[in-house]
Amino acid sequence: MTAFDEMLPQVDGLRKPYTGYDRWLQTQQAQRLQDKMRDAERVFRKTGITFAVYGEEDAAERLIPFDIVPRIISGAEWRRLTLGIEQRVQAINAFLDDIYHRQEILRAGRIPKDLIARNAAFLPEMIGVRPPAGVYTHIIGIDVVRTSEDEFFVLEDNARTPSGVSYMLENRETMMQLFPELFQKVKVRPVENYPQLLRQSLSATRPEGSSSQPTIAVLTPGSYNSAYFEHAFLADQMGVQLVEGQDLRVVDGHVAMRTTEGYKQIDILYRRVDDAYLDPLTFKPDSALGVAGIMDVYRAGNVTIANAPGTGIADDKAIYSYMPEIVEFYTGRKALLKNVPTWRCSEADSLKYVLEHLGELVVKEVHGSGGYGMLVGPTSTKVEQDAFAAKLKSNPSNYIAQPTLSLSTCPIYTDAGLAPRHVDLRPFVLVSDRIQIVPGGLTRVALKEGSLVVNSSQGGGTKDTWVLDD
Amino acid sequence: MLLGRTANGLYWMNRYIERAENMARLVDAGLRMALTRSQSSAEEWASVIVSAGAENAYREKYDQFEVGPVTDFLLRDPANPSSVLSSIENARQNGRAVRTALTRETWESINEAWMSLKRMLADPIDERDLPSVLDAIKRETALIRGSFHGTMLRNEIFDFCQLGTFVERADNTARILDVKYYVLLPSISWVGSTLDTSQWESILRSVAAHRSYRWLYEGDYKPRQIADYLILNGRMPRSLAFCYRYLTESLRFLSQDYGVRHACHATAETTYAKLSNSTIKDIFDAGLHEFLSDFIRDNNQLSDQLASDFQFY
Numbered sequence: 001m002t003a004f005d006e007m008l009p010q011v012d013g014l015r016k017p018y019t020g021y022d023r024w025l026q027t028q029q030a031q032r033l034q035d036k037m038r039d040a041e042r043v044f045r046k047t048g049i050t051f052a053v054y055g056e057e058d059a060a061e062r063l064i065p066f067d068i069v070p071r072i073i074s075g076a077e078w079r080r081l082t083l084g085i086e087q088r089v090q091a092i093n094a095f096l097d098d099i100y101h102r103q104e105i106l107r108a109g110r111i112p113k114d115l116i117a118r119n120a121a122f123l124p125e126m127i128g129v130r131p132p133a134g135v136y137t138h139i140i141g142i143d144v145v146r147t148s149e150d151e152f153f154v155l156e157d158n159a160r161t162p163s164g165v166s167y168m169l170e171n172r173e174t175m176m177q178l179f180p181e182l183f184q185k186v187k188v189r190p191v192e193n194y195p196q197l198l199r200q201s202l203s204a205t206r207p208e209g210s211s212s213q214p215t216i217a218v219l220t221p222g223s224y225n226s227a228y229f230e231h232a233f234l235a236d237q238m239g240v241q242l243v244e245g246q247d248l249r250v251v252d253g254h255v256a257m258r259t260t261e262g263y264k265q266i267d268i269l270y271r272r273v274d275d276a277y278l279d280p281l282t283f284k285p286d287s288a289l290g291v292a293g294i295m296d297v298y299r300a301g302n303v304t305i306a307n308a309p310g311t312g313i314a315d316d317k318a319i320y321s322y323m324p325e326i327v328e329f330y331t332g333r334k335a336l337l338k339n340v341p342t343w344r345c346s347e348a349d350s351l352k353y354v355l356e357h358l359g360e361l362v363v364k365e366v367h368g369s370g371g372y373g374m375l376v377g378p379t380s381t382k383v384e385q386d387a388f389a390a391k392l393k394s395n396p397s398n399y400i401a402q403p404t405l406s407l408s409t410c411p412i413y414t415d416a417g418l419a420p421r422h423v424d425l426r427p428f429v430l431v432s433d434r435i436q437i438v439p440g441g442l443t444r445v446a447l448k449e450g451s452l453v454v455n456s457s458q459g460g461g462t463k464d465t466w467v468l469d470d
Numbered sequence: 471m472l473l474g475r476t477a478n479g480l481y482w483m484n485r486y487i488e489r490a491e492n493m494a495r496l497v498d499a500g501l502r503m504a505l506t507r508s509q510s511s512a513e514e515w516a517s518v519i520v521s522a523g524a525e526n527a528y529r530e531k532y533d534q535f536e537v538g539p540v541t542d543f544l545l546r547d548p549a550n551p552s553s554v555l556s557s558i559e560n561a562r563q564n565g566r567a568v569r570t571a572l573t574r575e576t577w578e579s580i581n582e583a584w585m586s587l588k589r590m591l592a593d594p595i596d597e598r599d600l601p602s603v604l605d606a607i608k609r610e611t612a613l614i615r616g617s618f619h620g621t622m623l624r625n626e627i628f629d630f631c632q633l634g635t636f637v638e639r640a641d642n643t644a645r646i647l648d649v650k651y652y653v654l655l656p657s658i659s660w661v662g663s664t665l666d667t668s669q670w671e672s673i674l675r676s677v678a679a680h681r682s683y684r685w686l687y688e689g690d691y692k693p694r695q696i697a698d699y700l701i702l703n704g705r706m707p708r709s710l711a712f713c714y715r716y717l718t719e720s721l722r723f724l725s726q727d728y729g730v731r732h733a734c735h736a737t738a739e740t741t742y743a744k745l746s747n748s749t750i751k752d753i754f755d756a757g758l759h760e761f762l763s764d765f766i767r768d769n770n771q772l773s774d775q776l777a778s779d780f781q782f783y
Contacts, residue, residue: 045585046578223567236570247475258474260626260780261728 004148004408005420006071017074017468020186033068033413036178040066043174065461066171067412068178071423071443075189075470078439081152084337085142085427086435087327092159092314093431094330096136099313100126110329111322116313120367123275123310125282129299131308133205133432138270138306139198141165141426141442144337146408153338153405154323155424159315160307161272164442164462165428166230169194169237171464172440187469189439194428195237197436202268204432205304214267214304216240217257219248221273221289231272245273250293255303268304269294275309317366317400318344340405346397354401355392358385361401362452363392376452378404407452410463412445422446424454425465439467472571474781477630479568481776483580484634486561487611490554490587492642493544494607496522499676501600504537506668514672515540521649521676524550541600545607546591554607555591558584571627575617583610626727629720630780636720637773640713641766643700646676648762654693655758667691673700677708697758698750710765714742717772724780732779737772741765 002010007018014022044063073081098104099116106113116122141162143155172191176183199216206214220231222244235242247257248266256263271278277287282295297303313319319326321342327335343350343361354361363375375388392399409420427441443463444454454460500518504511515535519528524543527550532539546555562584569577587610595603622628647654653669670691674680677700687695704711717738725731753761777783 046582223563228566232566232569241471241473242570243473244475247473258781260472260474260477260630260724261730262781264471 003406003420003422004146006146006408006410006423007069008411008418008420009149017072017077021070021072021182024182024185030417034415037068037413039178040068040174043177044170064167064456065447066174067445067447067461067463068175069411069413069418070175070464070466071410071425071445072466072468075468078467081144081337081427082437084152084154084335085144085429085437087331087333087336088142088154088157088323089137089140089429089431089435091323091327091330091335092140092157093134093136095326096159096308096311096314097130097134098330100129100310105326105329108329110325111319115318115322119313119316119318121310121312121316123313125295126308126310131205131298132207132301132304135205135306135431136308136311137314137429137431138202138205138308139165140307140429140431142429144425144427145405146425147406148408151338153340155340156317157315157320157323158426159311160274162426162428163227163230163272164426164444165194166233167462168428168438168440168442168465169233171442171462175464186466188466189469191438191440194438195234197430197438198234198270199238199240201430201432201436202270202304202306205306206267207301207304210267215265216268216270217243217266219243219245219269219271219273219290221245221277225272227272234270240270245277245287245289245291248291248294250291250297253297253300253302255291255294255297266303268306270306275312278305278309317342317364318346318397321400340402343401344397345392345399345401350401351392351396354399355389358389360404362404363388363399363401366398366400376404379450379452404452410443410445412447412461412463419449421449422452422454423463440465472626472630474783476568476571477626477780478777478782479564480571480627480630481634481637481782483561483564483568484631485638486557486564487580487614488635488638488642489552490557490561491608491611492639493522493552493554493557494604494611495678496646496676497541497544497600498604499672500540501537501604502675503668503672512536517649518544521646522552523645524552537597541597542594545595545603554587558587558610573617573621575621576614579610579614579617583614586610624723626724629723632716632720633776636713636716637769637776639708640710640717640769643677643708643710643713644762644765644769646673647697647700648759648766651758651762654697655754670696679706679708682706694750694754697753701753702745702748702750711742711745714738714745718742732775734772734775734779737768737775741768741772 007015009015041063044066095105099122105111106116137159139162141158141164143158144152145155146152168191202216203214216238217240218231218235220228220242222228225231232242241257243257248255249263250256251263254265255269256265273289276283277289279290279292279295280287281292294303295309298305298309320339321344323339324335343354345351345354354363358375359377361377363377365373375384377385407422407424410423411418412421423443423445425441425443427437430436443465444456444460445463446452446454447459447461496518500515503514512535515537519525519535519540522544528543531543543550544553547553548556550556562580565572565577565580587607590603590606618631622631650669650673670693671680673696674683679699683696683699686699699706699709701710703709704715706712721735721738725735
């Protein structure tokens with residue numbers, strides 16, 4: 001089966017959103033584009049836009065490959081997508097509030113109790129705690145894939161600490177540096193105000209009683225973290241402090257940072273540290289990445305933690321399969337965006353089906369991420385499938401399975417010209433008293449021909465994502 | 471508002487940048503001596519190692535003082551925490567940790583210096599390539615300084631950078647003088663021979679002052695003038711007086727910003743007053759070596775006080 005190409009579909013030549021770009025492309029010489037490709041790499045390397053891959057020797061800093069062909073979405077397509085995303089994000093926040101309070105959805109029997117109670121991502125410490133302004137997922141990244149002209153699916157809801165937004169911004173910056181004239185010819189909606197929007201959005205969720213000019217800080221695990229560049233970038237662009245656990249302590253019932261003039265109160269902590277490391281007094285006792293006692297401050301309503309602890313229960317892959325029910329339960333309407341059909345291997349019938357169809361399915365760990373620990377049936381060998389089947393049987397509830405979607409493709413620029421590669425899309429959604437979505441997002445692209453795995457840790461690259469102002 | 475950890479990172483980033491440059495100059499001066507003297511360059515290389523403050527670490531590894539091992543140790547040995555390679559790695563690591571406090575130009579210049587020096591110093595250096603390697607090190611640090619001065623806002627961030635630069639530079643100049651103070655003493659009988667002239671020139675060269683000295687003193691190498699130039703001349707950018715002028719200035723800005731004075735303010739001002747009110751005769755009368763040892767001790771104390779007064783840890 002041939003995948004749907006977003007620029008050059010099989011049936012009729014060129015898709016409409018790409019006409020302006022294509023007209024420009026036809027006037028470009030191959031040599032110039034190849035030079036630009038190398039320029040792009042130099043720009044990224046020079047600014048230190050790098051990431052680390054765990055478990056690789058001397059992988060301290062690698063570049064995520066950048067492709068110079070933009071991924072283009074029309075204004076109409078975008079409006080449709082955002083409606084679906086807004087609905088989903090609303091439902092996720094309502095779900096989180098419910099699950100940590102009255103648990104109406106469990107009482108109504110819409111999802112099994114065990115799925116929550118026995119889920120490691122469910123934080124009992126959050127029961128009965130209402131975050132400032134009632135917001136749980138201040139920043140959420142909804143991974144969307146496309147399979148045809150009209151079909152979009154949500155692949156994953158990243159409700160903990162979605163990353164990649166710095167690439168969205170730097171990719172645009174790089175494109176504007178490389179091809180300034182192109183942006184005169186094609187009207188693309190801007191994304192560069194994301195940091196200001198983020199700052200405003202976070203400010204709007206400040207704790208009650210804090211100043212209307214709250215102090216915000218980004219909490220990073222440190223400069224050895226794989227996403228450190230992004231943490232620094234966001235702090236810098238928002239004009240707020242970038243702090244580490246060692247800079248923080250609880251002073252007079254507030255979280256405070258050690259400055260050259262002594263300790264200063266923090267009202268809002270945009271943390272890029274996992275729940276488990278947030279407070280050694282509540283969670284992992286040996287964590288040096290968090291702040292001892294911050295959960296007490298949080299429960300007292302004296303600090304906003306973004307995202308709230310315990311949001312992982314909403315992007316758990318086992319919960320994912322219930323998202324259509326969840327959306328309908330809280331919004332009273334059918335979900336606008338589709339879920340990928342999902343087999344829960346914890347259910348005997350499903351497990352049987354999955355084992356019989358391993359060669360066609362994608363099997364994922366329930367708590368996995370980053371493309372690790374998954375089996376992509378169609379591209380796997382018999383030996384790999386047998387090994388995976390054994391793992392599946394020994395711990396079925398640890399896995400879900402999905403059909404291999406025929407992800408859309410978008411051309412990348414290679415030495416031999418344009419070549420189609422599979423892509424996905426992560427728009428970034430900000431939640432405060434309203435929901436805002438920056439027109440664009442992170443397009444990840446599987447650079448290997450035929451590959452469906454777009455994760456940067458598995459050889460994926462990125463593209464600039466354009467939403468047309470049409 | 472500035473995090474204590476950030477202030478610490480800025481301070482050390484600049485100490486290490488300064489250190490990388492100073493190492494290159496020291497090796498440069500040593501190389502020049504070895505070329506111009508017919509015999510026993512070992513003594514010269516030994517004093518280069520001592521000036522670099524690396525004697526113990528060096529002796530653990532080598533018995534002989536020769537151009538190969540000395541330059542390797544000072545330029546590219548990762549086991550030497552003050553080698554150019556270690557310094558630039560440390561500067562960059564600190565810079566990366568405080569990246570949000572730096573302008574894009576400043577950060578990029580540090581990152582690029584790190585990339586290019588890492589490449590250049592990856593393999594042992596052929597003696598014939600030494601001059602161009604040393605030039606490249608000086609050029610990279612100059613580029614960092616250029617982008618830093620051209621783009622950074624003059625605020626507390628700038629002040630902590632300046633403090634790092636000038637504490638390191640003062641320490642470096644004082645140590646170079648102290649290692650060779652005996653050739654500056656009037657009791658040395660061979661004044662006027664070519665031998666000591668080259669020693670003096672080497673001192674000036676290692677702080678990049680051999681040409682400017684000649685402009686000021688019309689080519690006449692006189693030990694007392696050299697000492698005066700490097701200790702008390704407020705216009706010479708690597709002199710102790712110059713360093714302390716900038717240290718006290720940065721500290722004054724900080725006390726104005728914060729509305730507080732700390733122990734470090736008194737320490738720096740006392741040292742600066744001593745430098746401003748002494749003549750070179752006073753210093754020689756009281757003992758040049760004693761003066762320099764006291765200075766190095768006080769300068770270290772200032773560094774410790776900065777860390778505690780501004781909550782570096």
